Amino acid sequence: MPIGYWVRRLDASLQAQLDSTLAGVHLSRRQWQVLNTLGSAPVTPAEMRDILRPFNAADGGGGQERDLAALVRRGLVLLLDGRLALTEAGSALHSEATGLAEAARRELTAGIGADEYAMAVSVLERMSNNADRLASR
Numbered sequence: 001m002p003i004g005y006w007v008r009r010l011d012a013s014l015q016a017q018l019d020s021t022l023a024g025v026h027l028s029r030r031q032w033q034v035l036n037t038l039g040s041a042p043v044t045p046a047e048m049r050d051i052l053r054p055f056n057a058a059d060g061g062g063g064q065e066r067d068l069a070a071l072v073r074r075g076l077v078l079l080l081d082g083r084l085a086l087t088e089a090g091s092a093l094h095s096e097a098t099g100l101a102e103a104a105r106r107e108l109t110a111g112i113g114a115d116e117y118a119m120a121v122s123v124l125e126r127m128s129n130n131a132d133r134l135a136s137r
Contacts, residue, residue, distance in 0.1 A: 003127070014108075021104040025097050030055055030067045032101065035086065035094040040076065042085035 018029045027035070030052070037043060037051050045068075052064055068084070071077040076090035086094060109117055 007124070009029045017104060017108065018101065021100050022097060025100065027097055028067060028091070030064060032097055034064075034068055034071055034084075035090060035097060036076065036101075038084060038086045038090070039098070040098060042080070042083035044083055045079075048084055074084055 015029055018032065022028065022032050031053055033052055037048060043045065043051065048068070049064065050128075055064070068077065071090070072079075074089075075087055076093055077084055078087055114119075
């Protein structure tokens with residue numbers, strides 16, 4: 001099978017696995033990505049769109065706006081001085097979800113050595129960069 005098949009299959013499996021993992025804390029994969037991004041530092045809405053662009057290709061970003069609005073309604077994210085930031089409840093949920101995601105990642109990578117994992121990520125990154133370069137010609 002060509003690499004595109006395995007990349008799509010892995011992405012679909014990762015989506016299902018992470019959605020299942022995060023369902024207990026009522027988060028989707030994209031909502032988790034928002035919390036995880038804001039766990040590092042507040043960002044502007046434009047920065048958030050750019051950071052999460054790879055996760056939004058399928059719907060043009062409309063889903064990201066709905067997910068962000070849902071996180072705001074739940075009191076997990078707020079807009080302060082033009083920047084999105086986690087609330088105290090958002091920080092607590094981010095910590096809990098991080099623990100769940102890390103446990104799932106350990107299960108997912110069972111039997112895969114650290115150097116094998118690093119090599120796979122490196123190869124996929126280079127292929128993605130090459131594909132982006134070729135697409136922009």
